[in-house]
Each structure stands twice: as C-alpha cells, then as structure tokens.
Amino acid sequence: MRITVPDGPLDAVDLDAVDLRDPVFHATGDPHAVWRAMRAKSPVHRQELPDGRSFLSVTRHADVGAVLRDHRRFTSRRGTLLSILGEADPAGDKMMAASDPPIHTAMREPLAKVLSYGALRARQPDIRLVVRRLLAPVADGGPWDLAEAVAGFPMAFTGALMGLPERDWPYLTELTTMAIAPEDASFVDGAGHGNLVTAHHELFEYFAQRIQSRTHRDDLIGFLARMQLGERRMRLDEIVYNCYSLLLGANVTTPHAIAATVLAFVENPDQYARIGDDPDAVADAVEEGLRWSSPANHFMRYAVADTELGGVPVRAGEALVTWLGSANRDERVFTDPYRFDVARQPNRHLAFGLGPHYCVGAPLARIALRLFFGELVALASGFELAGPVEHLSSNFTAGIRRMPITVRLREHAAATLRDAGGDPIPSDPILSD
Numbered sequence: 001m002r003i004t005v006p007d008g009p010l011d012a013v014d015l016d017a018v019d020l021r022d023p024v025f026h027a028t029g030d031p032h033a034v035w036r037a038m039r040a041k042s043p044v045h046r047q048e049l050p051d052g053r054s055f056l057s058v059t060r061h062a063d064v065g066a067v068l069r070d071h072r073r074f075t076s077r078r079g080t081l082l083s084i085l086g087e088a089d090p091a092g093d094k095m096m097a098a099s100d101p102p103i104h105t106a107m108r109e110p111l112a113k114v115l116s117y118g119a120l121r122a123r124q125p126d127i128r129l130v131v132r133r134l135l136a137p138v139a140d141g142g143p144w145d146l147a148e149a150v151a152g153f154p155m156a157f158t159g160a161l162m163g164l165p166e167r168d169w170p171y172l173t174e175l176t177t178m179a180i181a182p183e184d185a186s187f188v189d190g191a192g193h194g195n196l197v198t199a200h201h202e203l204f205e206y207f208a209q210r211i212q213s214r215t216h217r218d219d220l221i222g223f224l225a226r227m228q229l230g231e232r233r234m235r236l237d238e239i240v241y242n243c244y245s246l247l248l249g250a251n252v253t254t255p256h257a258i259a260a261t262v263l264a265f266v267e268n269p270d271q272y273a274r275i276g277d278d279p280d281a282v283a284d285a286v287e288e289g290l291r292w293s294s295p296a297n298h299f300m301r302y303a304v305a306d307t308e309l310g311g312v313p314v315r316a317g318e319a320l321v322t323w324l325g326s327a328n329r330d331e332r333v334f335t336d337p338y339r340f341d342v343a344r345q346p347n348r349h350l351a352f353g354l355g356p357h358y359c360v361g362a363p364l365a366r367i368a369l370r371l372f373f374g375e376l377v378a379l380a381s382g383f384e385l386a387g388p389v390e391h392l393s394s395n396f397t398a399g400i401r402r403m404p405i406t407v408r409l410r411e412h413a414a415a416t417l418r419d420a421g422g423d424p425i426p427s428d429p430i431l432s433d
C-alpha cells in the first residue's frame, strides 16, 4: 500500500466515490487521504457495492478499539476479511481468528503460552542467524531487492516453529501472498477469486497432508494436534484452519513491516541515524515502524444485533471494517501522526489489534523485527532506493512487493556478512509443552 502524507483540502476527496474494497486502490491510490477525510467527516462510513452488499468503514482509533474489544456486539464468527464479505466463513467456530469466546478462548490460551516471550526466548540465536544469512547479499554493494529478500523471512521463524521443511518454504510463501492478494499482477493470470480459491485449497490440502502424515513431533503442529478443546482433541479441520491462520498471520505481515520501515528510513535518514546501537531505541523504532506500516490493513466484524457506533446506527448483521492504518494516523491520539518518529512516546498503535483477538503472534513478530533491525543497524549506515517501489494490490495487507535498494555498509560490515552467508538455517524442533 502506498504510504503518503496527505496535505490537500479534506473536501478534495469524494467519499461516496471511494472504493476501499478495491485492492488496486491500495497499491496505486491514496488510502491515507481517504481515511483522513473519513475520520474528519464520516468516521463510520457506509459503502454500498454494486451487487447490493455493503459495509461500514470504521476509521477512528476509539471506534476501531470499541469494535475490536467487544466480541458480544461485534462477532468474528462470520469471517474477518473483506475478501469474503457477506459469505459464511467455513472456518467460523473452527479457527481461533474466526471464533468468539468461549471457543476462541479454549484455543487461544494454550497457544498463547507456547508463543509467549518466555517460551520463545531460546529461539533468538537461531532467528539472528537467519537474519545474518538473509542480509549477507548486501556485502556485494549492488542493488538488492529488500522486499523480495524478506518475503520468506517468517518461514524461518513461524514455518520452522511449525516444523515445516525448508524445501516447502518458497511454495508456502507464494501461496500465502496469493491468499491475501489474489488480484495482484504478480499472479499473472489475474484470476482474482480463482486465485483465492486455489491458494486456500492448496494450503488446506498441504496442512491436512502434513497433519495426517504425523511427521510433526515436538513442533507447533504437534502441539495443536495434542491440544484439548474441553473434553476432546482438536479435529483435523480445526487443526488445518489454525495452521493456515498462524502461517498467514506471520507471512503476510512481518515482511511488509520491514520493507515499509526501511522505506521510511530512506525517506527520513535523520530518524535512522537516531537509533544508534541501543536495543531500547531499536525496540521503539520497531513500534513506530509497526504504526507507520500497519501491515494488517483491516479486520472485519459483524454486528450481532442492532446497535450504534460513534452515533451512527448499525443494523444487525451489518459488516464493520476497522481500518488499522487509519486508526494509527488518528490525530486525536497521535501527535503529528504523519511524522515518522522512531522515539515516539507514547505509541498506542493498533497494528496488532486489540481485545480478545490481539495478535497471538505479537511476541514472535516483535522478537523477529527487533533482531532484524538490530542486525541491520549494526551493518548499515544508510540506504538509497535503486529502482521503483512496487506496492502490493491488496485491501488486507498494506504491502510492498519490490523495493530495490543499495545499502551503505559500516566499516568491517562486509567481512562479517560474508562469514554469516555460510551459516546453515536451523531446522530443528523447538517446543516443549
């Protein structure tokens, strides 16, 4: 998604002509200008589609928080992504992300324990090794496509945690991107809905086979397979949906947080220079990068009964789409919201959501992002763009698919990188429960 700093008059945007569902608009249009106008003039804004479906766009921080926090008024059971607006989600009540408490809680509590900071601490050296290997090509000094290079990064921490073999990582990275950007030009036939169906089918089939082949041992899939839901074990379809959700949750977000943050550094070299080698400063910069990029662009809920939001009546069964990228620029919450400020305090961003569905992978994502930027800061004194930036056509992932850059290396960095290039990617299991 294009990240802009809108500065024209609010009236320049015709809110009734805007189509926030259009994936291409997020790659080539100006969503930030639209959201700024919506927050000011129509913070809960109804969009009608030509086929009769409609949804409410929720753009203010407080309203987004009110929706995400309140599962009794706003359910996840009918699906949470605009791509299936109006359709019943087959994963409803089976996948953590598409369920409400108490079913949701029964799945989430055990998973949250194995994905906590404490449980993941021992993984850090492995992830650091992966980062070093990933960064090794910059030693050559030539243009390096950062967006392409980091696209597969989550496989090395989430895929590895799930015990997925390294030979499958590129295939799974491709499929998860296709699931959230089926209309993107990189999927050449441009089949849109067809691509979505294909991606879902192949991913579900892949996980079903892995679960049934019982090759998993002490990994996250094994953990899910042994998990109790009340009196019973999880069923195959429930394990498949949750595997899908975990991998998707990691793959289609983390790389884009990295790319958009580095692009912000290209545009704001003074902010990059401020980080230095202080781990706390790196952690703060990661949070600002999350606010700035808001890689998970929206989540949807349905109103359980007639209600109201921000004074706007909401009918039972209506879909509400919370735009996290907009909430994270709300001038009511963030001072100077369009300034990229690596030391921003406080930083109450909603990039990981809020309430019962608050990202269960947030500790893992934060660990991976802090390690990535810690290594990057140690190696690179700055960056320049080496070609055009291409944005992903997706209304769900605010993403970058190509971003060639050149990296200015610090003294001695080239030798360190060359050494790291030979390290193997760790692939051993992982979890004890």
Ligand code: HEM
Pocket (backbone or CB within 6 Å): 068, 076, 080, 096, 097, 098, 108, 115, 154, 158, 245, 246, 247, 248, 249, 250, 251, 253, 254, 257, 294, 295, 296, 299, 300, 324, 350, 351, 352, 353, 354, 356, 357, 358, 359, 360, 361, 362, 364, 365
């Ligand atoms: C920068 C990286 C990430 C961002 C921005 C992000 C964002 C989000 C957001 C906004 C939600 C809330 C969904 C809702 O309210 O319906 C969420 C939930 C979720 N995320 Fe993440 N995520 C990231 C990384 C990860 C990782 C690494 C994993 C896997 C380990 C993951 C797995 C999930 C799952 C399974 C849920 C559903 C949680 C639930 O329903 O309780 N995410 N994520």
